[in-house]
Amino acid sequence: MLRTLSHLRELEAESIFIFREVVASFERPVMLYSIGKDSSVLLQLARKAFFPAKPPFPLLHVDTTWKFQEMYKFRDEYAVKELGLDVRVHVNEEARAAGINPFDHGSRKYTDLTKTVGLKQALTAGKYDAAFGGARRDEEKSRAKERVFSFRDTQHRWEPRAQRPELWNIYNTQVNPGESIRVFPLSNWTELDVWQYIHLEKIPIVPLYFAAQRPIVMRHGVPIMVDDARMRLEPGEVPRMESVRFRTLGCYPLSGAIHSTATTLPEIIREMMIARMSERQGRVIDHDGSGSMEEKKKEGYF
Amino acid sequence: MQDTDLIYTDIDRYLAEHERKDILRFLTCGSVDDGKSTLIGRLLHDVHAVHEDTLAATTRDSKSFGTQSGELDLALLVDGLKAEREQGITIDVAYRSFTTARRKFIIADTPGHEQFTRNMVTGASTSDLAVILIDARSGVVSQTRRHTVITSLLGIQHLIIAVNKMDLVGYSEARFDEIRGQYEAFARQLPSCQMEFVPVVATTGAFVVERSPTMQWYSSATLLELLEHAPVRNATDDGPFRFGVQWVNRPNLDFRGYAGTLASGSVRVGDTVVALPSHKASRVARIVTFDGDLDVAYPPLAITLTLEDEIDLSRGDMLVSKQTLPIVTKEFDATCVWMDDASPLVVGKEYLLKHGVHTTPVTLACVVSRLDIETLAHAAATTLHFNEIGEVSLLAAQPIAFDPYSVIRTTGAAILIDRWTNQTAGALMLRGATPPNARWTAKPRSGAMNVNPSVVTSEERRTRFGTLPRTLLFYGPHGGGKSRLARAVERALFDLGQIAVVLDAHAMRQGLSRDLGFSREDRSENLRRSMEVAKTLNDAGILVLAACSAPDAAVRDAARVLIGEAQFIGVHVDAPHSDDARACDAPQARDLKIGVLDLADEAALGRAVQAVLTTLAPRALQ
Structure with a gap:
């Protein structure tokens, strides 16, 4: 008898296999935890993969210190308190001491120092040899060729020509000391799959994904939420309360909201399907030029 | 038509239906100019899998990089890395997915030029189906054949042959049929698989997703329809149970579970399973998952099994069905x-x-x-x-x-x-x-070489030595006296004025085969070397008496082939009830059977020698 698994169950099984393969093959795995919806799905899959044990690795949050307050709250209440996981937070202290911020230093420099450099610092300090990330192949054109097990040299660099062919579900997990692998269990998932899975599994996500009245100012035609007192307002500018939600979450001054009244997952999914805007449109980072994500990846950006 | 209408009218129903879709993973292969990227771009575009802003960026890019004179170049939707975009070709496997009302698709898009075998094999390894693209102007070319052979090697059972650029051959049905005939003629040499043919024009979209009036003669399915209806083989769950232990889950002293993914077959609570390589058996106690225990599990589910007995199992071991062992x-x-x-x-x-x-x-x-x-x-x-x-x-x-x-x-x-x-x-x-006789049939590593033929004729040799050159293989279990019989035959022939050379397996092991042990393969190799020497001696007109236990019938058959049917005579010498005797295959029907030889009885030995000489007589002693 031949049975076919629904696509979500098949994707789930594939991701669980990847999680287990890494834990069985590497000495010091870690899961990068960005608190976003993809991280929530990743966490759910990790819990399933090792049940009844807890995920046998820590979560690493590279904190730029400019995330939304609701994200910090979600991290502490859900991942740390409710699930009892070992969440390690790393801040690039040099960047913090130098006062690097998204207003004065430009999105590119700010992102490089707080995220890319911060991530490398944390990975080196933790001597992690494998790091799980939530990247998907459908997010951006250059990611369509990314491996599930993405090889990084001792400087955490990604070199397109050094990537190993991946056959069947047999992953080459061999690395030399100091080298590492980034692992993407959600490689074959799409944005719709992620939302659908959250809906099906009732996975908790940060409330910012749902529409609510939030204090907004407009920047380059994009609504930006005034999340705390550090937001630089133009002279005379007053935030207006508007019904918005976020499609991706990052640093609040760089995360564009969209006007919406969607307060349930089906509504969000409907809006997403109808709007047909690329997910990363809200992220300022990709507007730097059409090859920019690829260059960031070479530098070590996730 | 897409199911997008439901998104507006009944999102909950849309989601419920979407949950039930399955996944088809397929591979696209074509050479550089077949228009493969354009075809995939067309497919993604026409099923509305391309976001508006991506489309806008591609429209911009088409003006600087495009090959369609500034018009929207759909190939740019899928050609990713900067380096390849500048070269105008793709250089690695790219994975893309899209969803229709019927199912989710994951495309492995592989380039068709340098490094193509590696990339194609990689893409094919995870695919259920392959779309092979043919340029209607060129027909079946060597690339087409190479792509097809690789999909066949990788076990892909379903091919869709898309004949592209039909507009450039005047939408000719005759041309389509001609290409189909060419392809079928070639594919007949390969293991059979399901094949379907579809004429398409990737640049305009004809018969990719939408039908087109340009080819009235074609009334079958579009490419997308073929993809939507192809059977998915995500695992062979009607096969025997196979489960690799991926990770041993021991959260506390009371739980020991074996985490892994079902590779084949199904497993139920209570099933008897065998652990390999230890061959220890136990029964499945529980099938554990985060969402509750299961009664039965199928591929490709990732589960955790617990067993009724504590048997030693670690990562890399396999649990298999008792009935069908691998x-x-x-x-x-x-x-x-x-x-x-x-x-x-x-x-x-x-x-x-x-x-x-x-x-x-x-x-x-x-x-x-x-x-x-x-x-x-x-x-x-x-x-x-x-x-x-x-x-x-x-x-x-x-x-x-x-x-x-x-x-x-x-x-x-x-x-x-x-x-x-x-x-x-x-x-x-x-x-x-x-197989134990693999070395017998292996091609010489050095390839074919010229060997100078002998200038002595076999007639001259026969006149000189008085015999036809034969090889007698005395075989049978250890301790049966086959070597002693060979020596006795040598003595008898010598007394008759004949020349014979004895090749004793033990003597071989002292010299020519001193690198070999007693594994099945090494025993086979020892005999092969004896037989190569015997063949050389036979070629020189000399009779050979080889003694070797040669327990494998297949190996003895290989020896017969090597020496030549007409020259080879098997002589089976049995031995009483030893372990070695039980490990030997039965003698071949045509061989001379001496039975158990009483080595203490000289008269019996003499009768055996006579039996051998008689066998030899009509051929060798004439």
């Missing part, structure tokens, strides 16, 4: 695709074999042949270079449990890893345990 061996044959562009395959070198979730050192014992994927001919080879495909034999440090790739894909696949560079050096499709 092959368990250290010595096995495989079809190998060499993927390392830095160094060729090295015979005798130790690599790491990763088979499922099991990793073990493995030595490349020999390259049997190299496949010419143009002509499908197997040629003698001593190595495989980057992108070459061949038959190899391997020797693993520990036994591995597997099924032939052609039977169960998930348990018959493996990769070779270079231990120095950590590179994935080869892809292996396991075929079976190395």
Whole structure:
């Protein structure tokens, strides 16, 4: 008898296999935890993969210190308190001491120092040899060729020509000391799959994904939420309360909201399907030029 | 039509339906100018899988990079990396997905030029189906044949042949039929699989997703319809149960579970399973998942099994069905695709074999042949270079449990890893345990060479030596007296004025075969060397009496072939009730059977010698 698994169950099984393969093959795995919806799905899959044990690795949050307050709250209440996981937070202290911020230093420099450099610092300090990330192949054109097990040299660099062919579900997990692998269990998932899975599994996500009245100012035609007192307002500018939600979450001054009244997952999914805007449109980072994500990846950006 | 209407009218129903869709993974192959990127771009565009802003960016890019005179170039939707975009070609496998009302699709898009074998094999390894693109102007070209051979090697059972650029051949039905005929003629040489043909125009979209009035003669399915209705083979769950232990889950002293993914077959609570390589049996106590225990599980579910007994099991071991065991061996044959562009395959070198979730050192014992994927001919080879495909034999440090790739894909696949560079050096499709007579049929490593023919005729030799040259193989269990009988025959022939040479397996082991032990393969090799010497002596007109236990009937058959049917005579000498006797195959019907020889009885020995001489007489002593 031949049975076919629904696509979500098949994707789930594939991701669980990847999680287990890494834990069985590497000495010091870690899961990068960005608190976003993809991280929530990743966490759910990790819990399933090792049940009844807890995920046998820590979560690493590279904190730029400019995330939304609701994200910090979600991290502490859900991942740390409710699930009892070992969440390690790393801040690039040099960047913090130098006062690097998204207003004065430009999105590119700010992102490089707080995220890319911060991530490398944390990975080196933790001597992690494998790091799980939530990247998907459908997010951006250059990611369509990314491996599930993405090889990084001792400087955490990604070199397109050094990537190993991946056959069947047999992953080459061999690395030399100091080298590492980034692992993407959600490689074959799409944005719709992620939302659908959250809906099906009732996975908790940060409330910012749902529409609510939030204090907004407009920047380059994009609504930006005034999340705390550090937001630089133009002279005379007053935030207006508007019904918005976020499609991706990052640093609040760089995360564009969209006007919406969607307060349930089906509504969000409907809006997403109808709007047909690329997910990363809200992220300022990709507007730097059409090859920019690829260059960031070479530098070590996730 | 898409199911997008439901998104507006009934999102909950849309979601419920979407949950039930399955996944079809397919591969697209075509050469550089077949318009493959355009076809995929067209497919994504016409099923509305392209976001508005991506489309806007592509429209901009089309003006600077496009090949469609500034018009929207759909190929740019899928050509990703900067380097390749500048070269105007794709250089790596890209994975893209899209969803229709019926199912989710994952496309492995592989380039059709340099490094193409490696990339295509990679893409094909996870695919259920392949779309083979043919340029209607060129028809079936060598690339088409190469692509087809690779999909066949990788076990893809379903092909869709898309004949593109039909607009450039005047939408000609005759041309389409001609290409179809060319392709079918070629594909007949390969193992059969399902094939469907569709004429398309990727640039305009005709018969990709939408129908078109340009080809009224074509009334069958569009490319998308074919894809939507192709059967999905995500696992062979009607096969025997196979489960690789991926990770042992021990959260506390009361729980010991074996986490893994079902590779084949199903498993139920209470089933008897056998652990390999230990061959210990137990019964399934629980099938544990985060969402609750299951009564039964199917591929490709990732589950955790607990067993009723405490048996020693660790990562890489396999749990299998008691009824149908896989092959368990250290010595096995495989079809190998060499993927390392830095160094060729090295015979005798130790690599790491990763088979499922099991990793073990493995030595490349020999390259049997190299496949010419143009002509499908197997040629003698001593190595495989980057992108070459061949038959190899391997020797693993520990036994591995597997099924032939052609039977169960998930348990018959493996990769070779270079231990120095950590590179994935080869892809292996396991075929079976190395047969004991493999070396008998191997092509010379050095290839064919000229050998000067003898200037002495066989008639001259026969006049000189008085015999026709034969090889008698005295075989049977250890201790039966076959060597003693051979010596006695030598004595009798000598007394008759005949020359004979005795080749004793024990004597061989002192010299020519001093590197061999007593494994099945080494015994076979010892006999092969005896037989090569015997053949040389036969060629020189000399009778040979070889004594060797030769327990494998297949090996003796190989010896008969090597010596030549007319020259070879088997003589079976039995021995009473030893373990060795039980390990021997029955003698061949045509052989002379001496039975059990009483070595203390000289008269009995004499009768046996006479029996041998009589067998020889009508041929050798005339």
